[in-house]
Amino acid sequence: GAVVSQHPSWVICKSGTSVKIECRSLDFQATTMFWYRQFPKQSLMLMATSNEGSKATYEQGVEKDKFLINHASLTLSTLTVTSAHPEDSSFYICSAPHRQGGEKLFFGSGTQLSVL
Amino acid sequence: GENVEQHPSTLSVQEGDSAVIKCTYSDSASNYFPWYKQELGKGPQLIIDIRSNVGEKKDQRIAVTLNKTAKHFSLHITETQPEDSAVYFCAASRGDYKLSFGAGTTVTVRA
Numbered sequence: 001g002a003v004v005s006q007h008p009s010w011v012i013c014k015s016g017t018s019v020k021i022e023c024r025s026l027d028f029q030a031t032t033m034f035w036y037r038q039f040p041k042q043s044l045m046l047m048a049t050s051n052e053g054s055k056a057t058y059e060q061g062v063e064k065d066k067f068l069i070n071h072a073s074l075t076l077s078t079l080t081v082t083s084a085h086p087e088d089s090s091f092y093i094c095s096a097p098h099r100q101g102g103e104k105l106f107f108g109s110g111t112q113l114s115v116l
Numbered sequence: 117g118e119n120v121e122q123h124p125s126t127l128s129v130q131e132g133d134s135a136v137i138k139c140t141y142s143d144s145a146s147n148y149f150p151w152y153k154q155e156l157g158k159g160p161q162l163i164i165d166i167r168s169n170v171g172e173k174k175d176q177r178i179a180v181t182l183n184k185t186a187k188h189f190s191l192h193i194t195e196t197q198p199e200d201s202a203v204y205f206c207a208a209s210r211g212d213y214k215l216s217f218g219a220g221t222t223v224t225v226r227a
Contacts, residue, residue: 006159034213043205043217044160093159097213105150105213107159 002028002098006108013084014116021079021111023050023094029074030096034105035067038091050077050094084115118143120208122218129196130226137221139206140188146208149182149189150215154203163204164191196225 003026013019023033033050048058048069056069066088068080081088093110097103119142129135141149147168152160166173166180166189173180177196182189193200203222207215 004159032213034215043219044215045217046214049214095213103148103211103213104162104165105215106162107152110157110159112157 002026002096002100002104002106004094004096004106004108006094006111008111009109010112010114012114012116015085016083018080018082019084019113021081021092021094021113023077023079023096023108025075025096025098028096028098030077030098031074032097033071033077034095035069035077035079036093036095036107038093038110040091044093050079052077081113084113086115089113089115118146118208118210118216120206120216120218122206122221124221125219126222126224128224128226131196131198133196135191135193135196135200135223135225137191137204137206137223138188139190139208139218140186141208141216142187143208143210143216144187145210147211148209149180150207150209151178151180151191152205152207154205154220160205193223196223198225198227201225 005024007022031052035047036044048056050069050071052071058064071077095107122139150165154160177194179192203220206218
């Protein structure tokens, strides 16, 4: 399947600091990408839709000032968790649609964020 | 919004046996139903999907069926192997890639 690269795979930070997570579509362009959050042993919850060249759209209950999204190019979207707190600790996963075999959504490998 | 229910939450099968996971959805406008496999610490991997104009789709040992009238769809894994052990998620979408996921099923294949 299409490859979506996510970096870093894990990060540990102190409370109050900001953390940036990158999501890249390899060998294909993605004008739209999606960011999900997953708590241990739970399902994936959509946080926001990242749109190339325009503002991201956030799902209800997601703080846009806490989770900054930038989609500066057709292959890169970034999620910045600002002023991170322990309750922000979670597994963050990005995804991008690709037309391989019809329109399908492919996911990155995820980023485990631990805030101390 | 869309509500996807998935059952069972855990499933243990003997190697070689079949595994079946069932999902129901609430939004009649949903038209795309993918299934993902997730291993510990990794992102979900698309294993098979089906669109609303198709009733059944098969890919080697994996098959998915869709009943639009009843609004439910199922994943069937035949001849299970230890490497099939993982968490499986069903999802539904209106075609805009905004997936609503089920709660997941932890499948354990006993050798």
